Amino acid sequence: MAQTILELRNVNSFYGESQILFDLNLQVPEAGSVCILGRNGVGKSTTMKSIMGLLNPKNRSRVTGSIQYKGKELVGAPSYQVARTGIAYVPQGRHIFPTLTTKENLLIAERRGEGGQQEWTIERIYDLFPSLKARENFKGGRLSGGEQQMLTVARGLMQNPRVLLLDEITEGLAPIVVDELGEIINRLRENNVTILLAEQNVNFALAVSSQCYIMEKGSIVYHGSTKDTPKEVFAQYLGL
Ligand SMILES: Nc1ncnc2c1ncn2[C@@H]1O[C@H](COP(=O)(O)OP(=O)(O)O)[C@@H](O)[C@H]1O
Numbered sequence: 001m002a003q004t005i006l007e008l009r010n011v012n013s014f015y016g017e018s019q020i021l022f023d024l025n026l027q028v029p030e031a032g033s034v035c036i037l038g039r040n041g042v043g044k045s046t047t048m049k050s051i052m053g054l055l056n057p058k059n060r061s062r063v064t065g066s067i068q069y070k071g072k073e074l075v076g077a078p079s080y081q082v083a084r085t086g087i088a089y090v091p092q093g094r095h096i097f098p099t100l101t102t103k104e105n106l107l108i109a110e111r112r113g114e115g116g117q118q119e120w121t122i123e124r125i126y127d128l129f130p131s132l133k134a135r136e137n138f139k140g141g142r143l144s145g146g147e148q149q150m151l152t153v154a155r156g157l158m159q160n161p162r163v164l165l166l167d168e169i170t171e172g173l174a175p176i177v178v179d180e181l182g183e184i185i186n187r188l189r190e191n192n193v194t195i196l197l198a199e200q201n202v203n204f205a206l207a208v209s210s211q212c213y214i215m216e217k218g219s220i221v222y223h224g225s226t227k228d229t230p231k232e233v234f235a236q237y238l239g240l
Pocket residue numbers: 015020038039040041042043044045046047
């Protein structure tokens with residue numbers, strides 16, 4: 001069994017007075033790929049924001065419980081510090097700089113990883129995303145939706161993370177682009193990047209992850225290995 005690199009224990013998250021996450025327990029093995037599935041509003045993005053230190057008193061939100069990266073406590077750490085430990089976050093909604101070129105979008109995201117390692121150079125990223133190489137001098141705003149989403153994932157990699165959090169990267173994309181993203185995620189897995197993804201697209205999640213958690217109303221209601229999970233489980237919780 002691979003070692004756990006990221007672990008949530010009894011995590012409760014709040015926006016103001018309203019509790020959004022309830023006693024979440026979740027483990028991500030090193031170099032593994034884990035997905036969180038659930039309908040709109042169940043708390044997938046809040047889980048990712050909690051990991052990234054984005055719920056804090058500055059925005060009247062908070063997290064209790066424990067979130068550990070390689071045994072190091074992250075609850076209470078500011079988000080820049082969480083990012084420095086080796087976790088990169090691709091938020092939901094394709095946030096890129098529309099007036100900067102593809103290449104500029106990548107270069108401003110560049111950062112050395114843990115211990116100064118720089119595994120993901122722009123050349124390596126272009127190998128993985130040939131369509132970005134072909135559009136390197138295009139402004140971000142001129143890219144297609146699929147290319148913009150590729151760019152957000154590529155920007156995450158420019159941070160040389162150990163763990164990549166991907167929040168609904170397939171949202172609103174054509175099936176062919178979803179397949180392309182799936183191939184890229186599987187290439188990342190071969191390169192030992194640890195992946196935690198939030199998804200509503202079950203087929204995509206199944207194609208790229210080895211374990212899945214299903215959430216409902218802020219709680220985890222199911223956890224299992226992706227390949228051993230009967231289709232009825234997804235139907236029950238996700239209404240397929
Ligand atoms: N900044 C916020 N302030 C208050 N409530 C929020 C905030 N962001 C999300 N919520 C609420 O938290 C719940 C979970 O949202 P979210 O984590 O975005 O779900 P998901 O990503 O699964 O769609 C929803 O009920 C949503 O309305």
